[in-house]
Amino acid sequence: MRQVETSGPLRARRDLIECALADDEVIVYDPETHEAHCLTAIAASVFRSCDGTRSLDELAALLPAAVPGALSRANTVQLVVDELRARGLLETDETAPAVEAPRPTRAQFARRFGAAAAAVLFVESLVAPTAAQAATCAGTGASCASRPCCAGCTCVAGVCVGAC
Amino acid sequence: MRSPRPALAVVADYRQGARWRPRQLTQGQAVLQLLANAVPARRDPARVLAALAAASVSMTALETKRGEAAEVAPLILGEAERAAAGLSLVRFTTRKAEPCFQG
Numbered sequence: 001m002r003q004v005e006t007s008g009p010l011r012a013r014r015d016l017i018e019c020a021l022a023d024d025e026v027i028v029y030d031p032e033t034h035e036a037h038c039l040t041a042i043a044a045s046v047f048r049s050c051d052g053t054r055s056l057d058e059l060a061a062l063l064p065a066a067v068p069g070a071l072s073r074a075n076t077v078q079l080v081v082d083e084l085r086a087r088g089l090l091e092t093d094e095t096a097p098a099v100e101a102p103r104p105t106r107a108q109f110a111r112r113f114g115a116a117a118a119a120v121l122f123v124e125s126l127v128a129p130t131a132a133q134a135a136t137c138a139g140t141g142a143s144c145a146s147r148p149c150c151a152g153c154t155c156v157a158g159v160c161v162g163a164c
Numbered sequence: 165m166r167s168p169r170p171a172l173a174v175v176a177d178y179r180q181g182a183r184w185r186p187r188q189l190t191q192g193q194a195v196l197q198l199l200a201n202a203v204p205a206r207r208d209p210a211r212v213l214a215a216l217a218a219a220s221v222s223m224t225a226l227e228t229k230r231g232e233a234a235e236v237a238p239l240i241l242g243e244a245e246r247a248a249a250g251l252s253l254v255r256f257t258t259r260k261a262e263p264c265f266q267g
Contacts, residue, residue: 014267019213025192027199027217029209036199036213038192126196128205 010059010081011052011091028089034128037087043123046080050090056081071113076121079109083123140164170219172247173198174240175227182229184239191217194225214264223247 017029024041026048039047042063049062059081060073071079084090110118137150140162144155152164174186175197189197198216199205205212224247230236 017210017213017264017266019195019210019217019264021191021195021217022221023190025190027192027195027213029205029213031209034206034209036196036205036209038190038196040192124193124196126200128199128209129201129203130206131203 008093009052009055010050012047012050012084013089013091016089029128030088033088035087035125036128037089038124040119040121040123042076042121043080043083046077047084047089050081050084052091071117079121083121087123087125137164169221170223172240172244173220173223173225174243175225176230176236176240178231179229180231182231184228184230184236186226186228186243189225189227191220191225193227194220194223197225197227210264210266217264 013030015031017031019027019029021027024044026039026044028037028039028047029035030037045063046059049059054062056074056077060077063073063076081090085092109122135147138144138147138153138160139150140153140160142149142160143158144153144160145158149155149160149162150164153160153162155161173194175189195213195216198220199212202212202216224243226243
């Protein structure tokens with residue numbers, strides 16, 4: 001994955017659906033892509049502070065004193081903003097100059113700063129299912145490319161064959 | 165009359181020979197897993213998310229790889245009994261009155 005560095009104000013997308021949960025976690029649902037993202041408390045704090053008026057430095061100043069591992073506030077905010085941006089949760093400024101730089105994977109980050117630090121910074125995501133995806137098994141004649149055939153059928157050349 | 169609320173959700177993908185090693189999910193992780201099985205979310209995400217957030221309050225959510233169904237069924241029932249009795253270690257006990265909104 002790549003990151004885009006920027007020093008201008010950051011704004012969370014306003015068409016997203018937010019859902020506040022216990023322990024300050026937030027679920028954010030993107031109605032365009034049907035992706036849902038689980039923001040940790042720190043990620044949610046940064047996300048909600050992205051109101052279009054604050055720079056990275058100002059966002060860092062809003063973080064609580066205790067940030068995970070050996071990370072500075074500035075590094076923490078940069079990582080979270082990279083994560084939010086990579087998942088399309090921030091508005092993009094087409095006029096701002098963007099500089100692409102290598103971005104560590106979660107595994108690389110965990111090796112360097114510890115799994116606990118990764119757990120409190122990184123966002124988990126999934127896509128809401130379509131009806132076909134939600135079906136637990138495929139019936140006679142249905143594709144078995146992405147799900148198993150129901151009992152009584154066998155997957156032959158990508159199609160469920162038999163009586164099921 | 166109040167609707168009954170689930171006490172336990174178990175996310176257990178089958179893997180041959182896997183051992184039962186459940187880890188506790190956070191409420192957010194639990195809601196994501198429930199959402200992965202909620203087809204209406206595409207049509208009415210705010211309502212579905214609000215329902216899942218409400219359903220996951222006071223719920224224990226576990227994730228593990230599992231072996232054969234016959235082996236894990238008693239373990240899941242044991243977890244369900246512990247969860248229903250309030251003996252699980254972690255529960256999601258706080259929730260805002262209006263948890264979901266747009267922008």
